[in-house]
Amino acid sequence: MNDTTESGAVPLLNRLRRFPDVEAANLQAWDATDSLLLDTAAEFLPGDGNVTVIGDRYGALTLSLAESQATTTGAVRVHQDLVTGEKALRNNADTLGIGGFEQLPLGPSLLAGARLVVMQLPRTLAELEEAADAVARYAEPDVVLLAGGRIKHMSLGMNDVLARCFEDVKPQLARQKSRVLVARTPKLRTRPLPYPIVEENAELGITVCAHGAVFSGTKLDIGTRFLLTFLPKMASAAHAVDLGCGTGILAAMYARSHPDAQVTATDRSAAAVASATCTVQANGLSGRIRVLQDDAMESLPEASAGLILLNPPFHLGASVHAGAGIKLFEAAARVLEPGGELWTVFNSHLPYLPALERLVGRTTVQGRNTKFTVARSISRGRN
Numbered sequence: 001m002n003d004t005t006e007s008g009a010v011p012l013l014n015r016l017r018r019f020p021d022v023e024a025a026n027l028q029a030w031d032a033t034d035s036l037l038l039d040t041a042a043e044f045l046p047g048d049g050n051v052t053v054i055g056d057r058y059g060a061l062t063l064s065l066a067e068s069q070a071t072t073t074g075a076v077r078v079h080q081d082l083v084t085g086e087k088a089l090r091n092n093a094d095t096l097g098i099g100g101f102e103q104l105p106l107g108p109s110l111l112a113g114a115r116l117v118v119m120q121l122p123r124t125l126a127e128l129e130e131a132a133d134a135v136a137r138y139a140e141p142d143v144v145l146l147a148g149g150r151i152k153h154m155s156l157g158m159n160d161v162l163a164r165c166f167e168d169v170k171p172q173l174a175r176q177k178s179r180v181l182v183a184r185t186p187k188l189r190t191r192p193l194p195y196p197i198v199e200e201n202a203e204l205g206i207t208v209c210a211h212g213a214v215f216s217g218t219k220l221d222i223g224t225r226f227l228l229t230f231l232p233k234m235a236s237a238a239h240a241v242d243l244g245c246g247t248g249i250l251a252a253m254y255a256r257s258h259p260d261a262q263v264t265a266t267d268r269s270a271a272a273v274a275s276a277t278c279t280v281q282a283n284g285l286s287g288r289i290r291v292l293q294d295d296a297m298e299s300l301p302e303a304s305a306g307l308i309l310l311n312p313p314f315h316l317g318a319s320v321h322a323g324a325g326i327k328l329f330e331a332a333a334r335v336l337e338p339g340g341e342l343w344t345v346f347n348s349h350l351p352y353l354p355a356l357e358r359l360v361g362r363t364t365v366q367g368r369n370t371k372f373t374v375a376r377s378i379s380r381g382r383n
């Protein structure tokens with residue numbers, strides 16, 4: 001990251017870390033959008049200090065605002081979807097000795113009374129719609145929403161989504177390939193909350209629920225569909241894990257086809273966990289599947305699962321990075337009992353087979369189609 005932004009907050013930003021998220025030379029804990037948002041926020045800060053942050057990655061926005069607000073009353077409230085982002089923010093706060101923030105779920109407790117909302121634009125329109133709807137619904141009528149992003153990841157659809165929730169939406173001048181959209185005057189909302197979306201999937205015979213930020217929405221991902229064709233070949237485990245569960249489709253389908261199994265569906269995303277919880281309830285599987293928000297199963301004991309299902313993430317935030325998958329293979333190696341099975345689906349061009357062999361154990365290709373490979377790895381145990 002270069003230091004040439006105009007923000008006075010750069011010294012603080014440069015001390016931030018992504019840990020416990022994946023760290024690498026080409027992955028940064030803040031970007032030019034954070035810096036632009038902070039400079040723009042300085043123009044709009046309300047006198048009463050009532051500021052909320054949405055989508056902070058590792059604390060850049062929250063900690064800079066908390067520090068600049070240090071003499072006013074009231075904590076900066078923040079919602080982050082990923083448990084890794086929440087932990088990184090707390091770690092960075094401890095290192096920098098900054099307090100004065102509160103981490104909350106998306107909803108009234110986050111937004112009631114808010115007069116300035118500072119948001120990193122999410123990747124999908126659905127996630128933006130859910131967040132913008134919450135701001136329009138719960139914040140003060142004079143709230144100003146500053147939504148910033150990298151121009152290459154922004155679309156006119158984002159302006160349209162904001163315009164469905166706010167009377168006045170204005171793009172600001174761009175700086176360093178980033179831009180802020182300013183939205184004001186919430187529209188009166190009379191319709192019910194659109195999220196989670198609940199849909200029958202006729203192909204699978206289950207109901208799927210999706211909050212805005214969850215992978216693939218209510219749709220069945222094509223990689224997941226391919227992995228599901230191998231259900232009959234999978235071991236019958238007393239305890240199976242759907243790792244990176246998203247909406248919980250894999251957990252629900254495994255539980256249905258293996259009536260004696262207990263299943264854990266786990267993801268680091270709050271939206272995924274809320275979606276999977278809804279999917280589990282909608283299919284009458286509450287007694288069979290527990291849903292857990294966790295980073296790479298870190299709260300599950302070693303050697304505690306007989307089978308793990310995995311459609312690993314391809315992206316880390318906006319970057320394509322193999323580290324996201326590797327971290328989950330390492331986690332699977334820890335949590336599988338010796339002889340337990342890891343079933344993974346991935347884009348065939350990714351170099352995952354040697355990594356699975358090295359980290360988990362004997363790995364064989366079970367199937368390939370034009371795009372995807374499905375592999376089974378047998379855990380060799382860890383000694």
Ligand SMILES: C[S@@+](CC[C@H](N)C(=O)[O-])C[C@H]1O[C@@H](n2cnc3c(N)ncnc32)[C@H](O)[C@@H]1O
Binds near residue numbers: 268
């Ligand atoms: C490709 S999606 C698959 C979702 C779902 N299993 C499906 O097949 O539709 C990958 C999922 O992994 C989750 N994920 C990424 N990194 C994770 C981590 N460190 N710990 C837990 N979940 C993670 C993402 O939030 C995302 O929901």
